Amino acid sequence: MSTLKPWIKRLNPLVESLMAGLIGLVIGALIMLAFGYNPIAAYISLFSGSFGSVYSWAESLANATPLILTAMTFAIAMRGGLFNIGAEGQLYIGALAAVAVSLIDLPFPLNAVAALGAAIVAGMLWSLPVALLKLTRGVHEVISTIMLNWIAHFFAFYLIANVLTDPKRGEKTISIIESARLARILPGTSLNYGLVIALIAVAAILFLLWRTSAGFEMRASGYNQEATHYAGISLRKQVLRVFLIGGAIAGLAGAVQVMGRPPTYAVMSGLPQLMNLGFDGIGVAMIGRNHPVGIVFAAIFFGGLMVGGRIMQFSPGVPLELVRVVEGVIIITLAIPELRRLFTFFLAKFKRGA
Amino acid sequence: MRSFRVKILALLISLFAFVGGPLMGTAAAAGKVALVLDVGGRGDLSFNDMGFKGADEAKTKLGVEVVEIQSNSAADYLPNLQNAARTGDFDLIVGVGFLLADAMAEAATEFPNQNFAIIDVTWLGKPNLMEIGYEENKGSALVGALSSMVAAHYGKDKIGVVLGIEIPVLYKFEAGYRYGMHWGNAKYEKVTGKKANVGLLWTYTGTFSDIAKGKAATEAMLAQGAGLVYNVAGPLGIGDLEAITEHLEAKGKSAGPPFMIGVDANQDYLGDGHRVLASMMKRVDFGVYSAIESVVNGTFKGGVTILGPNNGGIAMSGKQDLADFIDFGIKGGAISASDRDSITKNWTAMRGAIPGWIWDAVDELKAEISAGTAEIPCGWCADTIGEIRDKYPD
Structure with missing residues (x-):
């Protein structure tokens, strides 16, 4: 491999991912065959359904929007050597903060800006205890984020049922007023300007991580804590940074989903349009190698799978449960290269005793 | 490495060629x-x-x-x-x-x-x-009448209703159940000459998914002496029934009373066939x-x-429905096929233990509803539920 030219080397992850994806498709096909469904017809509808037309592209991009953001929450932490799985809860809180603030009668476009801002702040606040617990009491972030996710879950249920409830329809919060919603990019589809917001966030994180000293410090602490510390960089500051930025982005994901996604523009009881977006983001980050640009492509692919999965229920008639199994297989195989790399990285770290 | 990739490609192509042929045609359907x-x-x-x-x-x-x-x-x-x-x-x-x-x-x-x-x-x-x-209000009136008469028959002075989120659709259930309870009280007095004072316990749990809340609400009602509990919160009925089952087990019994009243589907087959007295069937099917x-x-x-009741969209569960829904329960994995006979037997015994006039009275109310002589509140009572609660009190 050492004789390869550098530009080919840079393509290596892509080749690796394509191979992994192919293996996933084959395993998925075998599963469908085993259950008596035609895998060719299923895959044709999967890919034509996700990327076969302008409409399906728009839907795939709409699904990718919140995932881009939640994946970045995970990726930033990963770059800083931390394992942040708190995007799920921060997303709920962000969405509800956006709904709550949109109820204040501010003029357009101030109302939309205020709602987005509130979601960012709410996501940060929900993430803050994770950083504080880690810094003051040494609580591992996996434990505290899992717990805070559940607290957010039930707190959200409470808010939907008792505080932000739509008086005419108890199953949802009051809908965000029309002027505060994110407009659709393409009429008749779910694609809205949330995508633009997500891409701006990607650019901002790219700049932060690779063009600022703060980003350098964060990445350095992820690579080697002792060396970073020796170089005079405060590790405690990095923990705070990682979780606050991560919380802000996850909160934004919730706001974008509830302000941009038609047709209800409200958080529904049971959180059905938010549930799992935070956890799916982890998968997206893995597939995207924890790099903002990789994440954008991975999220579009992931979003496409979700859209195509709907279509798979139509023509070959594959039931949704099996569609999910096949999607899961494809996602796992795609994530394996990064999982392997992370595993060896953390194993080495563990052996060093850090 | 290269030959490996070629092999995978070849495998893929042959796999797709193998399965591509069949399964392509579809038969013409009526629609x-x-x-x-x-x-x-x-x-x-x-x-x-x-x-x-x-x-x-x-x-x-x-x-x-x-x-x-x-x-x-x-x-x-x-x-x-x-x-x-x-x-x-x-x-x-x-x-x-x-x-x-x-x-x-x-x-x-x-x-x-x-x-x-x-x-x-x-x-x-x-x-x-x-x-x-x-017309959930009309079906609820039927099971409400049944509930109060059966409660009175077993010497209980309370019936309960466990509801989900407080939304206007659920007011229809509550209003109808209240009407039915009062109708049943009056009927009981007229037939037996004894005073019936069955009152209502009602709880909006605020959820259609938290089964534990259904159980807790039902336990509270049973503790206050409820003879029947009407489930108006979909899956929470599982919790309602669990509370009733445990309440009976504590007394070394299996069969009700207390009973549950099922909702939407016919849920009579649950609880071994003798803890769900009847169901207010809303025939989504x-x-x-x-x-x-x-x-x-x-x-x-x-x-x-x-x-509604006139065109079969709303009905109280009967014998034929039980057979249908035992199949439905078997298909859904809630019960096994070997339970069929014992459930049918228990159910028949449970219903048989209740005087025939009570069942006739429910049919009578149904006829009144069909004829339009009984006016059941309410078609849409987002604004009037307060008045209805006053008119047909707890």
């Missing part, structure tokens, strides 16, 4: 229908499964082809409807449940030439959308079936259709 469900999906033994039941019947009786489309997330509702409409293949697209209301409103406007139908929604008003609502039938017959038209 093609898409059934779009909310995130609940299959397996709730209640609302959604009833929707599937109607579609299954349409498949066998009318020969239509049915495509089921489940939703992964609330964000899927609109795209699922749009995707189905965009294919242009479907004679009818049915949305099962009021959670799809907003998405349905938008899809029906976007595709004016596509026939749509929706269950439990009656306020959208589109020319290409059949909206199917139910019937609504789905009749919408499909109207398309097959060419009589489909937009607007609101109300299903």
Whole structure:
């Protein structure tokens, strides 16, 4: 491999991912065959359904929007050597903060800006205890984020049922007023300007991580804590940074989903349009190698799978449960290269005793 | 490495060539229908499964082809409807449940030439959308009358109702149940000459999914001496029944009273067949079936259709329903086929232990409702539930 030219080397992850994806498709096909469904017809509808037309592209991009953001929450932490799985809860809180603030009668476009801002702040606040617990009491972030996710879950249920409830329809919060919603990019589809917001966030994180000293410090602490510390960089500051930025982005994901996604523009009881977006983001980050640009492509692919999965229920008639199994297989195989790399990285770290 | 890749490619091609041939043709059907469900999906033994039941019947009786489309997330509702409409293949697209209301409103406007139908929604008003609502208040009055008479018969002075989220649709259940309770009290006094003072315990749990809350609410009602508890919160009935089962076990008993009253589907077969006295059946299956039938017959038209006791959309569970729904429960995995006989036996014994005049009285109320002489509150009581609570007090 050492004789390869550098530009080919840079393509290596892509080749690796394509191979992994192919293996996933084959395993998925075998599963469908085993259950008596035609895998060719299923895959044709999967890919034509996700990327076969302008409409399906728009839907795939709409699904990718919140995932881009939640994946970045995970990726930033990963770059800083931390394992942040708190995007799920921060997303709920962000969405509800956006709904709550949109109820204040501010003029357009101030109302939309205020709602987005509130979601960012709410996501940060929900993430803050994770950083504080880690810094003051040494609580591992996996434990505290899992717990805070559940607290957010039930707190959200409470808010939907008792505080932000739509008086005419108890199953949802009051809908965000029309002027505060994110407009659709393409009429008749779910694609809205949330995508633009997500891409701006990607650019901002790219700049932060690779063009600022703060980003350098964060990445350095992820690579080697002792060396970073020796170089005079405060590790405690990095923990705070990682979780606050991560919380802000996850909160934004919730706001974008509830302000941009038609047709209800409200958080529904049971959180059905938010549930799992935070956890799916982890998968997206893995597939995207924890790099903002990789994440954008991975999220579009992931979003496409979700859209195509709907279509798979139509023509070959594959039931949704099996569609999910096949999607899961494809996602796992795609994530394996990064999982392997992370595993060896953390194993080495563990052996060093850090 | 390279030869490895080639091998994989070859494997893929041969695999696809192998399976590509068969499974391509489809037989001509009387029509093609898409059934779009909310995130609940299959397996709730209640609302959604009833929707599937109607579609299954349409498949066998009318020969239509049915495509089921489940939703992964609330964000899927609109795209699922749009995707189905965009294919242009479907004679009818049915949305099962009021959670799809907003998405349905938008899809029906976007595709004016596509026939749509929706269950439990009656306020959208589109020319290409059949909206199917139910007279849950009337069915609740029937089980309310049964409850108070049975409670009085067993010497209990309370009946309970465990409701879900406080929304106007649920007021219909509450109002009807209150009316029925008072009707039953009066009837009991008239027939037996003894005073019946059965009162109501009611709780809005604020959830349609937290089963533990159903259990807690029912335990509280049982502690206050409730003889029957009416489940008006879908899956919370599992918790209601658990509370009743444990209450009976503590006394070394298995059969009620206390009983549960089931909702939506016929739930009589649960609780070994002798802890659920009756069910207020809201025939979602019937609504789905009749919408499909109207398309097959060419009589489909937009607007609101109300299903009630007169046309079989709402009914109190009977003997034939039990047999049907034991099959439904077996299919759903709630009971096993070997339980069929014991459930039927227990159920017959449970119902037989209650005096015949009580069952006749329920039929009498049903006749009054059909004739229009009994006026059951309320069609839509978002604004009037307070007055109804005063008129038919706890």
